[in-house]
Every structure is written in structure tokens, then in C-alpha cells.
Amino acid sequence: MLLGSTGSIGVNVLNIVRAHPDRYRIVGLAAGKRVETLAEQMREFAPRIVSVAGEDDADRLRDAVGDGVRVVTGEGGMVEVATTDGADLVFAAVVGAAGLPATWAAVDAGRPVALANKETLVMSGRLILDLARRRGVTLMPVDSEHSAIFQSLVGHNRDEIRRIILTASGGPFRGRSAASLKSVTRDEALAHPTWKMGPKITIDSATLMNKGLEVIEARWLFDAAPERIDVVIHPESIVHSMVEFRDGQVIAQLGMPDMRGPIGYALSYPERLTDVMPRLDLTKVGRLHFDAVDAEAFPCLNLAYQALRGAPDAPAVLNAANEVAVDAFLDGRIAFLDIARVAARTLETASGREVSGLSDVMEADAGARRAAMTYAQQLADGDADA
Numbered sequence: 257m258l259l260g261s262t263g264s265i266g267v268n269v270l271n272i273v274r275a276h277p278d279r280y281r282i283v284g285l286a287a288g289k290r291v292e293t294l295a296e297q298m299r300e301f302a303p304r305i306v307s308v309a310g311e312d313d314a315d316r317l318r319d320a321v322g323d324g325v326r327v328v329t330g331e332g333g334m335v336e337v338a339t340t341d342g343a344d345l346v347f348a349a350v351v352g353a354a355g356l357p358a359t360w361a362a363v364d365a366g367r368p369v370a371l372a373n374k375e376t377l378v379m380s381g382r383l384i385l386d387l388a389r390r391r392g393v394t395l396m397p398v399d400s401e402h403s404a405i406f407q408s409l410v411g412h413n414r415d416e417i418r419r420i421i422l423t424a425s426g427g428p429f430r431g432r433s434a435a436s437l438k439s440v441t442r443d444e445a446l447a448h449p450t451w452k453m454g455p456k457i458t459i460d461s462a463t464l465m466n467k468g469l470e471v472i473e474a475r476w477l478f479d480a481a482p483e484r485i486d487v488v489i490h491p492e493s494i495v496h497s498m499v500e501f502r503d504g505q506v507i508a509q510l511g512m513p514d515m516r517g518p519i520g521y522a523l524s525y526p527e528r529l530t531d532v533m534p535r536l537d538l539t540k541v542g543r544l545h546f547d548a549v550d551a552e553a554f555p556c557l558n559l560a561y562q563a564l565r566g567a568p569d570a571p572a573v574l575n576a577a578n579e580v581a582v583d584a585f586l587d588g589r590i591a592f593l594d595i596a597r598v599a600a601r602t603l604e605t606a607s608g609r610e611v612s613g614l615s616d617v618m619e620a621d622a623g624a625r626r627a628a629m630t631y632a633q634q635l636a637d638g639d640a641d642a
């Protein structure tokens with residue numbers, strides 16, 4: 257099952273499936289609004305069940321591909337795809353909070369999950385890991401950094417980890433001061449120097465919120481306290497992350513910045529596929545650079561640490577606020593630096609209420625969205641106190 261098949265990750269998953277028809281078969285697909293792309297994927301990969309966001313789009317799909325495929329819609333439809341029998345793995349590659357309910361349902365139904373949708377772990381952290389443990393299900397990381405850590409840990413004792421070091425490319429604004437980021441445009445923010453990704457994660461990379469979300473993801477995936485997770489800027493995106501062990505030795509995973517690497521690994525683990533990505537030639541790369549994060553210019557990273565140390569609902573609140581703010585920035589309603597302002601202001605609304613199930617998480621998400629929309633609107637209206 258592939259959730260988010262029309263996106264940047266989804267298309268790369270299908271590239272690998274296409275190259276390995278002997279190993280992989282698509283049972284179900286889920287996407288949002290890109291119906292033409294989805295219809296082409298249905299013709300090529302012949303899934304049994306497909307989900308799309310809207311009812312009108314579902315009718316268009318039924319007309320385009322004919323009978324024989326069950327077409328379902330909305331959140332419930334995606335949950336149905338995620339839990340339909342007959343698949344060995346659910347690949348969760350929807351962007352944002354929209355991906356959580358179906359990923360949760362897959363885990364609840366005992367399906368192993370390859371997890372690209374980092375927002376699932378950010379929002380529901382310990383809860384979904386507990387659920388996975390109870391159902392005996394594995395969550396394979398797909399994010400290149402977490403795949404790197406996972407690979408660095410194979411054969412090692414997790415109790416011996418001293419520190420996890422996440423690398424960050426620094427995005428398009430690496431080295432810039434906060435003052436110089438005041439008037440950056442949407443196109444400048446979308447021009448990522450090393451990775452080709454969907455728009456939301458590309459903006460998150462420009463603000464470093466993406467690294468913040470990854471810190472939260474690493475905290476849960478590797479059971480590492482926030483003070484044991486560091487971030488270092490590495491513009492070449494060749495070292496995908498590192499683990500320092502208690503004896504002082506560090507193991508890193510390297511490769512070209514190409515998501516087919518971690519996607520292929522998540523699909524084939526514990527085996528490896530052959531030639532899924534371009535090979536690394538370090539003599540061509542030449543030099544690798546590492547730098548500290550400028551927390552003043554990129555405050556979103558610290559907001560993530562703050563959320564981890566805050567109320568139980570704080571990570572979900574931060575995630576929702578960020579999604580609202582990124583949408584507002586992409587729509588041209590607020591400025592680049594306002595993304596961090598909306599996120600910080602909304603984070604203060606985290607209630608400290610207990611979060612003990614999916615409905616609590618979704619409630620925190622909905623409340624934070626309302627608050628963030630209010631702040632974003634105030635900023636759009638030029639209210640400097642917002």
C-alpha cells in the first residue's frame with residue numbers, strides 16, 4: 257500500500273517498484289488531488305483499491321479507469337486503503353497531519369509501516385510507538401537522517417549511544433542573518449540547494465523547522481532524550497547523520513542526496529537492493545563542511561526542542577501551527593519570518609492536557625490550527641503585536 261503516491265516520495269517509491277517487478281507489487285494507492293497522475297499510476301500498477309481526497313475526483317477516476325478498482329474517498333478512504341488485507345507493508349508518504357489517521361490505522365491493524373510522514377511521529381510520538389509495540393509492528397524510518405541513524409545502529413547496542421548527530425543542509429538561506437531574511441520570496445525559499453522535495457518540506461528546510469521535526473522524530477524512534485540529539489549544518493548533504501557511542505567513536509552513513517537510497521532500504525531491509533541511486537565519488541565531492549546552527553536566524557529548531565520539553569500536546573501544537581504558517585507563506589499572506597512567529601505564539605497555547613489517544617492528538621491539532629490561523633491573519637493584516 258502506498259499512501260501519498262503522487263508526491264515526491266510516492267513517485268520515487270513507484271520508481272523502485274517499477275524497477276523490481278519481481279519483488280514488489282502495488283495493492284493500493286492513496287493520494288490527494290492530483291487525479292491525472294493517480295489515474296496514470298492506476299493504469300500502470302493496477303491496484304485493487306485507490307483513495308482520493310474529494311468525491312468529484314473519485315467520479316473522474318472511476319470514469320478514467322473503469323470498473324475493477326475500488327475507489328474510495330477522504331480520510332476514511334485512506335484508512336480503508338491502509339488497512340485492506342493483502343499488503344505486507346504500508347508506505348506512509350502523505351505530507352502533514354493528514355497522514356496520521358491512516359498511518360495510525362495501519363499500525364493498529366498490525367501492518368508494518370515505512371514511515372516518510374514524519375508528522376505522524378511528531379504528533380503522536382510515544383503513543384504510536386506504544387501501539388506499534390503492542391501490535392508487534394515495525395516502523396521503518398524513511399527520512400534520510402533517520403535511515404542513516406538506523407543503519408549506523410545495526411549491530412550496535414542502543415544503550416551505548418551517547419549522542420545522535422543529525423545533519424542539516426542548511427537550506428537555501430544557510431549563512432544568512434535574520435535581518436536579511438525579512439523579505440525573501442516564496443520562490444527563493446522553494447529553491448533547495450541539494451534535495452528535490454514537496455513544497456511543505458522544502459519550506460520547512462528553509463526555516464530549519466524540518467530539522468526540528470526530525471529532532472522530535474529521532475527522540476521517539478531511537479528513544480533518545482532531547483539533550484542527546486544535536487544538529488550540525490552540512491551543506492553537501494553527503495553525511496546523512498551520525499551516532500556517537502559512549503567510547504567516543506562515531507559511525508556515520510554517507511551517500512548521494514537521493515531519496516531512493518533510504519526508500520529502497522526501507523523497502524528491502526534487512527537486504528539491500530542493487531544500484532538504486534547514483535554512486536558516491538568522494539574525490540568529486542572534494543570537501544565536506546560542518547557548521548553550527550545559527551539559532552537566531554533560524555529559531556524554529558529551538559522551538560522543536562522547546563516542544564519536546566513542554567506539555568504532552570506541545571509537539572502536535574507546534575506541528576499544526578507550522579503547517580498553517582507554511583500554507584499562509586506559500587499563499588503569499590505572511591512573510592518568511594512570520595512562520596516562526598506563528599509557530600512560537602501558537603506553541604504557547606499548548607494546554608498541558610493529557611494526550612492518551614489519537615482523538616486527543618487530533619483535538620490538539622485542531623485547536624492549534626484555529627489559534628495559528630488567527631495569528632497568521634493578524635500578521636497578514638499588519639498587526640505588529642500579533
Ligand SMILES: NC(=O)c1ccc[n+]([C@@H]2O[C@H](COP(=O)([O-])OP(=O)(O)OC[C@H]3O[C@@H](n4cnc5c(N)ncnc54)[C@H](OP(=O)(O)O)[C@@H]3O)[C@@H](O)[C@H]2O)c1
Binds near residue numbers: 375
Ligand atoms: N520529499 C522528500 O525528499 C522527503 C524526505 C524526507 C521526508 N519526507 C516526508 O515525506 C512526506 C511526503 O513528502 P513529499 O515531499 O513527498 O510531499 P509532496 O510531494 O507534497 O506529496 C505529498 C503527498 O501527500 C498527498 N496528500 C496531501 N494531502 C493529502 C490528503 N489530505 N489526503 C490524501 N493525500 C494527501 C499528496 O497528494 P496530491 O499531490 O495528489 O494532492 C501527495 O501524494 C512528508 O511528511 C515529508 O516530510 C519527504
